[in-house]
Amino acid sequence: xxxxxxxxxxxxxxxxxxxxxxxxxxxxxxxxxxxxxxxxxxxxxxxxxxxxxxxxxxxxxxxxxxxxxxxxxxxxxxxxxxxxxxxxxxxxxxxxxxxxxxxxxxxxxxxxxxxxxxxxx
Amino acid sequence: xxxxxxxxxxxxxxxxxxxxxxxxxxxxxxxxxxxxxxxxxxxxxxxxxxxxxxxxxxxxxxxxxxxxxxxxxxxxxxxxxxxxxxxxxxxxxxxxxxxxxxxxxxxxxxxxxxxxxxxxx
DNA sequence: ACAACTCGTTCACATCGTCGTTACGGGTCG
DNA sequence: CGACCCGTAACGACGATGTGAACGAGTTGT
Numbered sequence: 001x002x003x004x005x006x007x008x009x010x011x012x013x014x015x016x017x018x019x020x021x022x023x024x025x026x027x028x029x030x031x032x033x034x035x036x037x038x039x040x041x042x043x044x045x046x047x048x049x050x051x052x053x054x055x056x057x058x059x060x061x062x063x064x065x066x067x068x069x070x071x072x073x074x075x076x077x078x079x080x081x082x083x084x085x086x087x088x089x090x091x092x093x094x095x096x097x098x099x100x101x102x103x104x105x106x107x108x109x110x111x112x113x114x115x116x117x118x119x120x121x
Numbered sequence: 122x123x124x125x126x127x128x129x130x131x132x133x134x135x136x137x138x139x140x141x142x143x144x145x146x147x148x149x150x151x152x153x154x155x156x157x158x159x160x161x162x163x164x165x166x167x168x169x170x171x172x173x174x175x176x177x178x179x180x181x182x183x184x185x186x187x188x189x190x191x192x193x194x195x196x197x198x199x200x201x202x203x204x205x206x207x208x209x210x211x212x213x214x215x216x217x218x219x220x221x222x223x224x225x226x227x228x229x230x231x232x233x234x235x236x237x238x239x240x241x242x
Numbered sequence: 243a244c245a246a247c248t249c250g251t252t253c254a255c256a257t258c259g260t261c262g263t264t265a266c267g268g269g270t271c272g
Numbered sequence: 273c274g275a276c277c278c279g280t281a282a283c284g285a286c287g288a289t290g291t292g293a294a295c296g297a298g299t300t301g302t
Contacts, residue, residue, distance in 0.1 A: 036248080036250085037249085073251095073252080078250095098259095100259060100260070
């Protein structure tokens with residue numbers, strides 16, 4: 001626990017997810033994710049407060065750098081994009097959790113197994 | 122102004138339950154619970170007077186912010202919702218106890234083991 | 243310069259979650 | 273046993289969130 005202020009040099013880890021903000025790169029179980037700037041930025045800010053609920057307004061301010069206008073759905077849309085890519089990279093995991101009326105929370109949680117998928121036959 | 126208002130910053134603990142009112146979040150043994158606004162609010166108010174019996178009218182006033190009308194069953198319904206989620210998160214524990222004719226009391230109590238579930242054979 | 247592509251933004255519609263309510267039945271107490 | 277208290281499921285309405293798609297601006301490759 002050296003210094004606090006600049007997030008630089010850091011690696012953010014959330015379960016099998018690794019995020020290297022300075023390198024503009026995120027890895028899922030070692031494999032690099034193909035994320036756009038906004039996507040990576042959003043994931044990064046979520047990861048900085050992993051396992052805590054973040055309001056849309058807070059996220060928007062951190063990622064877009066300006067106040068969020070009422071009714072703006074940008075955060076939702078990008079959460080969706082992230083979910084699709086994370087799901088593709090790490091099926092069986094769930095990362096971005098909706099807290100109705102509050103915001104989103106990032107945390108690596110295994111998906112409830114729906115044991116009907118492997119019909120080993 | 123450092124008066125009563127600072128329920129903030131607090132963590133309410135009841136056995137394996139943790140409640141972070143400011144963060145709109147409650148945890149069961151570390152794992153985040155998915156509660157709605159009302160549910161969280163009700164749990165919070167119960168937790169603030171843990172182990173003491175609270176009348177429905179008192180709870181309603183604290184959670185809904187207005188007087189409870191006679192015959193209103195809202196508190197009962199939300200107690201039920203909480204019980205379901207707490208039971209799912211921490212089976213083997215009992216949290217919200219009914220005091221017939223008086224109200225409810227929050228306290229973490231281990232469930233009496235009904236040792237008939239493991240038929241080891 | 244042009245075409246092909248990526249990205250960000252915005253919209254419209256679909257789906258889901260929450261809330262307050264009600265009804266019914268079982269539980270509890272006198 | 274009878275009156276009341278409580279547990280519980282279900283409903284409709286409303287708002288919040290999920291989702292796919294269109295559009296234009298900017299970028300890259302040729």
